[in-house]
Amino acid sequence: MSILKMSFTGRRSLALTATAVAVALAATGCGGDSDSGAPALPGNPGLGGDGVVAQSVYDAAPVATDADIPAGSAMDAIRKRGYLSVGGSLDAPLLSQQNPVSGTIEGFDADMAKLLAKYITGKTEVKTTTIGTQTREAMLQAKSVDVVFQTYTITPQRATQIAFAGPYLTSGLAVGVRKDDTSIKSVKDLAGKTVIVGANTPAVTALPSAAPGSKQIAFGTDPQALQALLQKRGDAYVQDFTLLASGAKANPGMKVVGEPFTTEAYGIGLNREDAQFKEFVNKWLTKIQADGTWAKVWEATLGSVVEGGAPTPPALGSADGS
């Protein structure tokens, strides 16, 4: 339990502390987990039966009125088409992961996309295109997808290429190490160490300033990076806290140390030309945050590895670039 120092201040830190406690519990294998013993599969954490958002949440979710959708707008085109075209992932536990049995995509991002589809078309019908992180801007500019839900960090540089609605979720980078490692207690201990990062993740650019003197190696996917950590190709794995938390739950060989050392604001990627669409999506976000839908989705997905209830959703437009 001593691996985590609780030293947060402010409102957001409540959620972070809750996350930290849950991760400590998951990592040490103790605590009130009913399913402790056999490691649970990420994405099937057992909350609310099979860990997916209940149908009642979809059913109760808001639908835009005709007045919200002017003829000829992007929303109008989507409503006529009957489904929302989404750029996302299939391999991110708790965020956007395809269930190999049912074929449905589950997780926070996936459910947000379904709810936006419902808001526009009245049905939760989405068509998900898996896209690499390196082609998200190009896909949006070419209008190959309507929106991108992919833990897409809002940055001012990216905002010159595309538009971000939101932020709809905040998190931060944290440090994962092997379970038996006691030499690394926070990001400050990473100097001179070899650090594994996900290629094309914010860790690549954040690490040199957060841990000067560390050496990076990058792997294409989160499972690969986790495997590389367990196989001692590096001393630590720096990745988003939510991903590390689900990784620690699924892999008894790793643990998360220290508190998140950055604040990432995730936005919904949109084509930059269409200001009307951005305004529309932001209005939808305000609605689902206010009526509690957002919190229900969070609890069923990310909340299943975090104790203490849903955090306060981030304020719209609070990130530089949104």
Next chain:
Amino acid sequence: MDALTAHLSELGHGLVTTVELTVVTTVGAMLLGIIVATLRIAPVPLLRAIGTAYVEVFQNLPLLALLVLFVFALPTIGITFPLFTSAAIVIAVYEGAYLAEAIRAGINTVGVGQAEAARAIGLTFGQSLRHVILPQGLRAVIQPIGNICIALLMNTSLAAAVGVVELTQAANTVNLIEAQPLAVFTGAGLAYMLLALIIGQVTGLLERRLAIVR
């Protein structure tokens, strides 16, 4: 364009790694190719079977799958190579299968009379290969070998998936900062094109110097 010029050193390091990987791998694949082609024409049936099995296995597996297996599966049985070494070994082994087939095609162009003549003057199998058959066979397939080397250059980009920072990975990283995929990947693409053109030029030069006109 600013996205490229602001990160010339990162992209330059990536380019150097790509060239190193290509050169090391080409040499390794060439040696493997000659050995495997020799196995495939060897007088001993078992050796021929080994050569055939090698070609069939490595031509029928995707390179990316081989890379991921080599980098992540071997450590589970206690064997861990550095990432660059891993990528170089896997790509050389994979491309060796293709080169072996090109070299075998070259060997088939050498007249049967040449091999019989070599045997008639008392050369062993190894000697007739070294002095008579391979020199003529290789010179017949310079162009196909050059094409395989270009494919090899392009395939080195897959090393990015297993953590080697070559040109593609460097471009990925730069794009992460600049968020301008079109500019960054066009730049990287042009660099690959330039390298491929150089290989093509060298191949053409060798072809003109060495090819046997029949």
